[in-house]
Amino acid sequence: MTDLVVRRLLVDMEQPIERHWCAGDAFRTAFFDALSMSFPLGEQFFIDSVRDGFKALPPDQQAHFQSEVQGFIGQEATHRRLHDLYNQHLARRGFVNHWEVRARQRLQLMQGVDVRHWLAITAANEHFTAIFADWMLRNPDLLGDRDPRLATLWLWHSAEESEHKNTAFDLYQALGGSHEWRVRWFRRITVTFLSETLLQTARNLRHDGTLWRWSTWKSAASYLFGRRGLVRQTFRPWKDYLHPDFHPSRHDGAAAERWLAEHRHAYIPVGR
Ligand SMILES: [Fe+2]
C-alpha cells in the first residue's frame, strides 16, 4: 500500500499565462497546453474508475485500500482543479479543447461496462503519466524559467503522478483483471493518447500561428527524439508494461521523492 499525501500547491493560477511560457518555445508550450487540456475530464475518469473499483472490492480488501484510494482521489481532484484554471486562461485566448470533446464521446461508450475495463484504461494512462512524469523530473530545465509558477505546477503534478502510479494497477489486479486485457487496453490507449496529444498540439500551434515555422519542427524533433528526447528515453519503460510480471513499483520513484523533499516551501500538506 502507498501512503499518499494530498498537497495544496502554493501557486497563483489566477494570473494569466504568457504566450510562450515554456522557455519561449512554441512547440513545447503547445505540447504542455495540449496535455493540460486532457486533464480535467481524464482525471475525473481516473477518480471514477478508482472509486468504483474500490466499491467492488470485498470488505477486507477495502480496508487495505481505503486510505490509498482516498489519497489518490484527493491528489487527482487537486490536479483537476488547477488544470481547469490553467485551461480557462487558454480558452480566454481562443484555444479550443478538441481533445475533451472526443474523449467525452468515447466516455459514452464506457457506460455500464465492467469496472475492470475502466481500471485497465486508467492503469494504462497512469503508466503513461508516470513515465512522462519521471522523465520530466529528470529534465526540469526543459520547462524553462519564464514562468516558475507553471514549472512548479508541472513538476508537482509529475511528482504526485509518480507517487500514486500503483493505485489503479493494484485495484485492477485485486479485482482479478487479466494480463491480456491490461495489455490490450494499453496498446489502444497508446495509440489514442499519442494521436490526441499530437493533434491537439498541432491545433494549438495553428491557433498560435507557429505551426509551419521551421523552429517549431526543429524543437519538436529535438524534444521528442533528441539525445534527452521524450520518446527516446521513455520507450523502454513504456515497453515494460507489456511484461506479464510488470508492476509500476518496479520503476524507481526517486526523482519524485527528491523533488517533493526539496520543494516543501511550494506546498502545504492538507491530508492523507
Ligand atoms: Fe494527475
Ligand SMILES: [Fe+2]
Ligand atoms: Fe494520476
